[in-house]
Amino acid sequence: DLVRSRGLGDVYKRQGEYRVTTDLKRMLNRLMRKQSSYRQLTDMGKVIDAIDEVVIDYQLAITSKEQEDAEYYLDQLDDLLYETKDSLNNNLDTMHFAIVSQFGFVSSLSNKIRQNERYLSHAQKLLNELQQIDPHDCYEWLDWLACPNEFARKITSFVYWYNQILPKLRLIIDNMRISLFRLRRDEKQASQLRNICLLYTSDA
Numbered sequence: 136d137l138v139r140s141r142g143l144g145d146v147y148k149r150q151g152e153y154r155v156t157t158d159l160k161r162m163l164n165r166l167m168r169k170q171s172s173y174r175q176l177t178d179m180g181k182v183i184d185a186i187d188e189v190v191i192d193y194q195l196a197i198t199s200k201e202q203e204d205a206e207y208y209l210d211q212l213d214d215l216l217y218e219t220k221d222s223l224n225n226n227l228d229t230m231h232f233a234i235v236s237q238f239g240f241v242s243s244l245s246n247k248i249r250q251n252e253r254y255l256s257h258a259q260k261l262l263n264e265l266q267q268i269d270p271h272d273c274y275e276w277l278d279w280l281a282c283p284n285e286f287a288r289k290i291t292s293f294v295y296w297y298n299q300i301l302p303k304l305r306l307i308i309d310n311m312r313i314s315l316f317r318l319r320r321d322e323k324q325a326s327q328l329r330n331i332c333l334l335y336t337s338d339a
Contacts, residue, residue: 179268182219189215190276197281216293223300230254230307234314248318255311262304270297
């Protein structure tokens, strides 16, 4: 009764049976996305597979003229694309901060080097993963007769963003390598100065 009174369930012809409405689907979907395990969007292959499933469901809803279901799947696609972009953009921002900050939250030059080495390793693995995906394959999602313009715009926007991310990540990796080279050089010079100071101290 609570579900029906709030408009979240429609009564079937047979008494006691309900069809979940689009509003309830949306609510359940957003609750799922709040779970940390559901928000791990670091594996781009799995992300593409998830998008592909939503696209198939959306196509079926459109061709079956199920407007409410189509709107639900379009919202689901919006959420997934937004979270994917947000997760990856934040990832790149964090790596960029690791480069431009002198020491960040570390207390020594050697700790800063180790921190940047970790970020560089992560960035290289991320780039390798992203390069396994050809974003132009996503245009296959638009290869159907009744493809709505709004849906097409979302997919083409995602492909454009993906193509912008790769050069940005490569630039970050290049800057990380330069930063690490300078940090290691500074560490070596600092070590040499310490040794000289120790030598003069022992002679004195």
